[in-house]
Amino acid sequence: MKIHFLGGAGTVTGSKTLIESENLNVLIDCGMFQGVKELRLRNREPLGFDASKIDFVLLTHGHLDHCGWLPKLVEQGFKGKIFCTAPTKEIAKLILLDSAKIQEEEAQKANEEFYSKHHPALPLYTVHDAEQVFPLLRVVDKDVPVVLSEDFSFSFFYASHILGACSISVQVEGKILVFSGDIGQDDDVLLYPTVKPKVADYVFLESTYGNRLHTNSNPLFDLEILINNTFQRGGNVVIPSFAVERVQTVMYLLWQLKLQDRIPDIPYIIDTPMGVNVLQVFQENRSWHKLNFEQCEQMCGMFTIISDFRDTIETIYDKHPKVVIAASGMVTGGRVLSYLERYLGDANNLVALVGYQAEGTRGQKLLEGATEIKMYGKMIAVKAAVHLIDGLSAHGDQNDLLNWLSEIEHNPKKVFLVHGEPEAAQTLKSKIVEKYNVDCDVPFLGEVVEI
Structure with missing residues (x-):
């Protein structure tokens, strides 16, 4: 054959x-x-x-x-x-x-x-x-x-x-x-x-x-430090993430930190048109993962889930500190581009990468320290901090x-x-x-x- x-x-x-x-x-x-x-x-x-x-x-x-x-x-x-x-x-x-x-x-x-x-x-x-x-x-x-x-x-x-x-x-x-x-x-x-x-x-x-080899770093500790430091600067944390499973993993870690009062009481937002539906798939297929129904409900209750793009625009221009998880994970498209177009130019903000960044993707360029990246046909200056949270790869x-x-x-x-x-x-x-x-x-x- x-x-x-x-x-x-x-x-x-x-x-x-x-x-x-x-x-x-x-x-x-x-x-x-x-x-x-x-x-x-x-x-x-x-x-x-x-x-x-x-x-x-x-x-x-x-x-x-x-x-x-x-x-x-x-x-x-x-x-x-x-x-x-x-x-x-x-x-x-x-x-x-x-x-x-x-x-x-x-x-x-x-x-x-x-x-x-x-x-x-x-x-x-x-x-x-x-x-x-x-x-x-x-x-x-x-x-x-x-x-x-x-x-x-x-x-x-x-x-x-x-x-x-x-x-x-x-x-x-x-x-x-x-x-x-x-x-x-x-x-x-x-x-x-x-x-x-x-x-x-x-x-x-x-x-x-x-x-x-994945490092022995503690993603919980990394998220705690990064979010708190960015909050003290009055900045926003943007986490590009695949809408399936990586989003849920980050949600779980943030939920654990919130239960332990280790991160501030600010908005935690999931911005993806798929967000609600993916969480429904998690609820309907519990034999495939470790969370029970009650844990899924409690975890989801911590987050504001956005699907309408008008809400995305309103969130972007809200000047209060926030944590936003948005697709796509390698910054190749999706809602995360709208946030980065606005937030990359501000040194108070942080981009936290949580997965593999393929060759030629915007995510890889950010990880390698690019001072500007191309989005929507124009170059955007990169002044925000960029940090890889290792150990969260799928x-x-x-x-x-x-x-x-x-x-x-x-x-x-x-x-x-x-x-x-x-x-x-x-x-x-x-x-x-x-x-x-x-x-x-x-x-x-x-x-x-x-x-």
Whole structure:
């Protein structure tokens, strides 16, 4: 059979891996590219494989870089079923609608303010396009084998990372292929530890933090100090965060600090159109996380949740100190841009980054100390403090990734490292070869291998 690395190879975005077997063509994830312009432009190109000949899609989870290209896949002719867990189905629907709405709004703004070289600027896809995906989504429980054909079956197993996220074990043509998806940390405050695979002939392992170890810093202490110091300056704290799971993790930590009277009595705001709906998904899928109904209710009661953009504008111009959590986590779009456009130029304010920042994203540029960043076609001076709160990433670090391989009964024939920048993947490759003495490869974008 052939494996096509159509995305998420040599980069942490655009995850798409196609299994071309004798009888079926099955796509693992269908993510949108983010970050540097060269990658973003790929979102507007054909897939590299006839979409109408893909029989099924298996989704590991609902983040944009794993499901965000589904509307384009459907537009290019895909008509099959998309299998996922129950939380992933709901989250993917929210993510796709939010993505489409943001693209429509940004295209409209670019056309009104004439800062795009395209006339007119067009969204990658619309809300209507996103909605064409929904009838194709099919829910599958984790740990339940699903037979797609005589020689092709799969099952999901728990991966932590975000609500509903799973790795996938595929049995095809007498071989077992295991796709990690994104793997979470074993000590996540909200989610349970990852389940490790027991049998695999070929492994496709993410490598986001393949060259990094999470620090032993205390996120609670970091948040406490940063919020209190910013409050004393009369400033605002802006926390760019993915609307799914990272927002809930930060909410949980802030709630714990508030219960202990360690942070001031100021407004704590969640500004995302998805906010209310994502919290509803948490309430309806409590077997996937550690919080009970009462804890969810108490935590949410601490926050003001904004969905209407008019409330966003009112909040931005409110001069009182506040803490705002807004998407997106890598500052690639969304409501957080409106806050940063106003707040970055004030040294009293703080931007607290709480997750991985991919190459070429505004988040990465802020983290690297950029003195100005481009938003809405203009350069914005960066005078606000920028701080990374380590330990809150939804991704496991190098040790977590190595340990994820530790329970496989016999060495796989090969491990393919995907979803990582080149340096991270190459470093992890060396560690895997050293620890397990297994053949390991880092595929390039567009590569096709036979197994």
